[in-house]
Amino acid sequence: MNIIQALINGHDGSFRPKGLTPMQKLALRFVVVGLVYFGFAVIEGMIMRIFEVKPLPMIQTKQFFAIMTAHPLVGIFGSSYSIVFGAFLFLVPFLMKKPLWSFKLANWTFWLITVGTFVFWGAGFVSHYAPLYTLYWPLPADFSQFSALGGAVFILGIALVMLGVSFFVVNIFKTITYTPKGWDKQPSGALFASAIGWTGLRNLFRKKKEAHLVPLPVAAVARGTVDVAFNSGIILFTGVLILVYMVGSLLGFDLRRTAIDALLYKNWFWWGLDLVADGLVLIFVAGTWYLLATLITGKTLFMQNIARAALLVELVVSWTVWSHHLLSDQAQPAALKVVSGEMVTAFELITQGLAFFVTMATLWNARPLKMSNELKFLLGGLLGFALGVPAGIIQADVGLNRILHNTQWVVGPHVHVAILVGLSMTLYAAIYVLFPILTNGAKLYSQKLASIHFWAQLIGGIGMGAFMGMAGLKGMLRRTIYANGEFNVYMILAALCGALLAFGFLCFFINLVMSVGVKGVLGLFGKSRLDKDALLPAQE
Amino acid sequence: MKVDSTIVLWGQTLAYTVYCIVMILTVGWIGWRLVKPAKAGVKPAVFFTFVGFLTVLGVSLHLITLKTIPWVEPDLHRASVQVDRVFEIRVANHEFTLPEARLVIKAGEKVRFDVASDDLTYGFGVFRPDHTMVFQMQVIPGHKNDVIWQFHKPGLYTIRSTEYSGPAGIAMVLPDVIEVVKAN
Numbered sequence: 001m002n003i004i005q006a007l008i009n010g011h012d013g014s015f016r017p018k019g020l021t022p023m024q025k026l027a028l029r030f031v032v033v034g035l036v037y038f039g040f041a042v043i044e045g046m047i048m049r050i051f052e053v054k055p056l057p058m059i060q061t062k063q064f065f066a067i068m069t070a071h072p073l074v075g076i077f078g079s080s081y082s083i084v085f086g087a088f089l090f091l092v093p094f095l096m097k098k099p100l101w102s103f104k105l106a107n108w109t110f111w112l113i114t115v116g117t118f119v120f121w122g123a124g125f126v127s128h129y130a131p132l133y134t135l136y137w138p139l140p141a142d143f144s145q146f147s148a149l150g151g152a153v154f155i156l157g158i159a160l161v162m163l164g165v166s167f168f169v170v171n172i173f174k175t176i177t178y179t180p181k182g183w184d185k186q187p188s189g190a191l192f193a194s195a196i197g198w199t200g201l202r203n204l205f206r207k208k209k210e211a212h213l214v215p216l217p218v219a220a221v222a223r224g225t226v227d228v229a230f231n232s233g234i235i236l237f238t239g240v241l242i243l244v245y246m247v248g249s250l251l252g253f254d255l256r257r258t259a260i261d262a263l264l265y266k267n268w269f270w271w272g273l274d275l276v277a278d279g280l281v282l283i284f285v286a287g288t289w290y291l292l293a294t295l296i297t298g299k300t301l302f303m304q305n306i307a308r309a310a311l312l313v314e315l316v317v318s319w320t321v322w323s324h325h326l327l328s329d330q331a332q333p334a335a336l337k338v339v340s341g342e343m344v345t346a347f348e349l350i351t352q353g354l355a356f357f358v359t360m361a362t363l364w365n366a367r368p369l370k371m372s373n374e375l376k377f378l379l380g381g382l383l384g385f386a387l388g389v390p391a392g393i394i395q396a397d398v399g400l401n402r403i404l405h406n407t408q409w410v411v412g413p414h415v416h417v418a419i420l421v422g423l424s425m426t427l428y429a430a431i432y433v434l435f436p437i438l439t440n441g442a443k444l445y446s447q448k449l450a451s452i453h454f455w456a457q458l459i460g461g462i463g464m465g466a467f468m469g470m471a472g473l474k475g476m477l478r479r480t481i482y483a484n485g486e487f488n489v490y491m492i493l494a495a496l497c498g499a500l501l502a503f504g505f506l507c508f509f510i511n512l513v514m515s516v517g518v519k520g521v522l523g524l525f526g527k528s529r530l531d532k533d534a535l536l537p538a539q540e
Numbered sequence: 541m542k543v544d545s546t547i548v549l550w551g552q553t554l555a556y557t558v559y560c561i562v563m564i565l566t567v568g569w570i571g572w573r574l575v576k577p578a579k580a581g582v583k584p585a586v587f588f589t590f591v592g593f594l595t596v597l598g599v600s601l602h603l604i605t606l607k608t609i610p611w612v613e614p615d616l617h618r619a620s621v622q623v624d625r626v627f628e629i630r631v632a633n634h635e636f637t638l639p640e641a642r643l644v645i646k647a648g649e650k651v652r653f654d655v656a657s658d659d660l661t662y663g664f665g666v667f668r669p670d671h672t673m674v675f676q677m678q679v680i681p682g683h684k685n686d687v688i689w690q691f692h693k694p695g696l697y698t699i700r701s702t703e704y705s706g707p708a709g710i711a712m713v714l715p716d717v718i719e720v721v722k723a724n
Contacts, residue, residue: 062707132704136661138681145706262661262680303587328663328676331683334616338602346598353594360570361582368577375574383567387560394552397602398616399609402675402687403545406663406702413556462564473549475672477665479704486671 006445010517015442017523022532023090024438026106028524030086031431031438033114035509037078038424040121042502044071049464049495053488055481064481065130070121072133075419076276077161078117083427084284085109085168087434088221090535091291092175095215098183099533101174105167112164120157129154132479134273135238137265138257141245148249155239155246162239165232172225176214180533187213195222197312200305216301216308217294220287223315227279230319234272238265263331271322278348279318283311285385285426286355292378292429293359297366307358314351321345324396328405337398345396352389356382373450377429380458384421387462388414391469408476412468412494420461420501428457428508435515440537445514449507456504463497542692543610545674611675614650614688621688624649631679632658634708636699638717645691646723652688657681662709663702666718669695676702691720 017025044067050056051064059067089109093100100106123129127150131140140151176195177188193199194213203209214222241260248255290301301307323340326332359382369375391413395404404410432450436442444450471490476482513521530537541547606612614621625645630637645651655664657679664685665676674697677687691697696719701712 061710065704065707130707134704136703139660139704139706142660142706145708258682261682263683266661266680302582303584306587326678329678329680330618330685330687331680338616342602343599346601349598350591350594354591357587357590361587363574364570365581367574369574371571371575376571379567379571383564386563386567390559391556393598393601394556397605399605399612400548400552402611402615402677403549403673405676405678407673466560473553474670475667477700477702480710 006514006517008518010442010520011445011514012443013517015439015516015520017520017526018529019440019537020438020524020528021530021534021537022103022528023093023100023535024440024537025524025528026103026110027086027090027434028438030082030089030110032521032524033110034079034082034086035512037074037082037117038505039509041071041075041079042505044074046495046498046502049491049498052482052491053495054485055483060128061481062128062130065132066124066128068479069130069132070124073158074117074121077113077158078121080281080419080423080427081161081165082110082113083431085113085165087430088284089168089171090434090438092172092218092221094535095218096176098175098180099535101171101178103532105171109164109167109171112160112167116157116160116162116164118157119160120154123150123153123157126150127153135242135269137260137262140242141249141255141257143246143249148246152243152246152250155243159236159239162232162236165228169225169229169232172221176218176222195219196226197223197308197315200308200312204309212308216304217287217291219308220283220290220311223311224280224283224287226315227275227283227318231272231275231280234268234275238269238272263329266326266329267322267332270325271319274322274325275318278321278345279315281423282348282352282355283314283318285381285423286311286314286352288426288430289355289359289378289382290362292374292426292433293362295433296369296372296375296378297362299362299366302358302361302365304358307355310351310354313347317344317347317351321348324392324401327396327398327401341396342398346393348389349393352385356386372432373444373447373454374429374432376454377425377432380454381422381424381426381429383458384417384423384425384461388418388422388465391417404472406478407472408468408478408490409472411478412465412472414465416468417462417465420464421458424461425457428453437536439516442516442520445511449511453504453508453511456500456507460497460499460501460504464494464501467491467494467497543608544692546672548609611689618652618686618688621650621652623652623688626652626654629653629655629664630658631655631662631664631701634660634701634705634712636701636712636714638699638714641717643718645718645720647692647694647720648690648723650688650690652686653677654684654686655679656685660705660709661703662705662712663700665700665702667698667700669698669716673702678703691718694720694722696720 047067089100089106127147129146129150177191179186191213199210245255294301320340321344323336324345327337327341395401395410467490471487476487627639627643659681662679663676664679666674675689677685679685696716699714699717701709
């Protein structure tokens with residue numbers, strides 16, 4: 001088979017979309033869209049990397065900041081949320097051994113996130129609405145710099161995504177607790193209590209322990225989903241507030257921006273935002289590590305009761321750490337800085353370190369293992385968080401924050417290493433595990449491309465974060481432009497590492513497309529004739 | 541030798557680099573050993589020791605910085621600190637307005653920078669001629685934003701907004717507007 005035929009039909013023709021259940025198709029659609037938006041984020045990231053070396057004449061300053069605004073949102077909502085939600089909407093029923101509560105609602109989640117991301121990305125691209133993802137008041141309502149109409153469309157796109165996210169939350173909790181048609185009545189209250197960790201908490205004070213009704217990875221999904229719910233509520237509320245000012249401006253009213261206290265606003269918005277970075281991401285990742293470790297080894301998780309309890313601790317920690325983002329805000333009370341910003345934040349070192357150790361020990365106790373793609377990427381993901389989390393803890397210190405806040409340190413070694421190495425490599429490991437399950441055993445086109453992707457992602461991700469961090473330590477700020485090449489040595493090296501990352505992603509993308517073929521990808525968007533309650537096709 | 545941001549960041553660079561090298565080598569070694577057969581497993585005692593180590597590490601980081609970084613304690617108790625000089629600075633329409641064209645400070649003096657914003661959220665950062673940061677703070681509209689600092693090295697310093705306030709904010713740079721002179 002020549003390359004063109006392989007590209008169109010898949011390299012061995014083993015992938016047949018017609019044989020997929022609606023649930024398999026839906027999960028794969030989420031992955032396809034997630035990877036396409038990851039491609040968007042990679043291209044945007046590379047444009048910014050090049051711009052940081054030398055401002056490009058074809059890109060205006062305001063366009064650069066519009067890219068900077070869209071980049072993390074496309075990466076988190078369009079890419080990570082799509083892949084994670086697609087996987088969890090398949091895995092929760094798979095692990096609970098019952099159908100998804102509502103296939104229709106899951107479909108709505110898919111379309112709302114896909115369309116919503118495109119809407120806010122498009123609004124930023126066209127109107128250059130650029131208040132950055134932090135939306136510090138009153139910048140999002142500063143219509144002397146930004147178009148109110150462009151901003152309103154941008155907020156509408158975010159609201160569509162949040163609506164899809166809310167549907168995901170309902171679907172996950174209903175799937176855990178509901179009774180499928182024809183089944184004996186399920187103990188929905190007990191299932192909910194087990195999922196969110198209430199049962200485990202009560203067990204600490206009881207002689208006769210209650211059994212956990214929900215598997216550990218599902219408990220992780222449920223607890224992370226609690227943070228997803230709070231986060232979407234905060235973002236929706238803030239979006240509506242900003243929208244009021246935008247609509248006012250469009251109707252000719254100049255609403256008083258001092259009506260909103262900028263510090264109070266910053267506190268509630270960071271409380272909500274941090275439920276992503278320091279909440280659901282860490283909880284979902286820990287749950288995914290546990291699932292991957294047990295699937296790779298075929299053994300039970302090391303110290304699983306403690307791991308389960310730690311997920312609950314992480315959930316509570318995630319509600320109380322936001323103040324580390326306000327250590328440089330002098331009006332923020334000192335007690336909040338020390339207790340929430342420093343002490344509670346340091347707990348993340350413990351909870352994430354514990355998840356790292358439990359996963360590693362589970363793998364270690366099952367030696368010898370085959371160094372499969374999923375194991376390689378899992379180790380990469382573990383390393384990414386092992387490097388990225390302490391970099392954040394360092395900055396969550398009153399003394400160090402004074403000289404690091406808003407430098408390239410926080411976005412380099414902390415954010416990008418945690419996301420591009422920690423989170424992304426964990427997601428790739430999950431994709432490699434799910435690929436044969438979701439495609440009914442389609443074969444990967446090239447192991448060589450998978451290996452190139454692994455090394456490019458690992459070296460490119462750590463390298464880019466490291467050079468950004470070095471620039472940050474030398475005083476380079478994260479949200480400005482240096483037109484005179486002040487930090488060019490670091491920025492050129494970071495751009496080269498970024499190019500390696502982009503090359504790795506291209507290898508992965510080509511590998512997947514060659515495995516299933518363009519026809520196969522398009523076939524995912526056709527209707528399945530199989531039962532929508534079935535996760536996998538019936539065995540012949 | 542007086543401790544300033546250069547020394548603190550040098551220490552941080554050293555500690556974090558060593559940590560990263562050790563961690564990369566550890567995960568690499570684990571990956572290499574995972575494919576080899578072995579009998580011994582991980583004992584729970586090792587796990588509890590590891591968790592104990594992380595707890596000590598998390599708490600000690602802040603205690604160490606509290607005791608070794610000179611600006612931490614005065615920063616947390618700013619209201620009770622007696623200062624030698626106060627500079628009141630206003631920010632509006634993406635421009636700093638300084639009380640004087642050049643702020644002259646004697647080395648070793650305790651200085652309070654009181655920065656107020658009339659519109660957006662900005663940043664207030666002081667940088668050396670080689671672009672390294674001396675310190676920074678956020679400037680929130682409607683709130684008191686003050687920071688106390690002691691400069692020890694004579695020279696010229698630049699003020700720059702360290703927070704994004706829209707594309708117009710990138711020009712908020714005042715080169716060499718702080719002059720630190722030798723104390724008598």
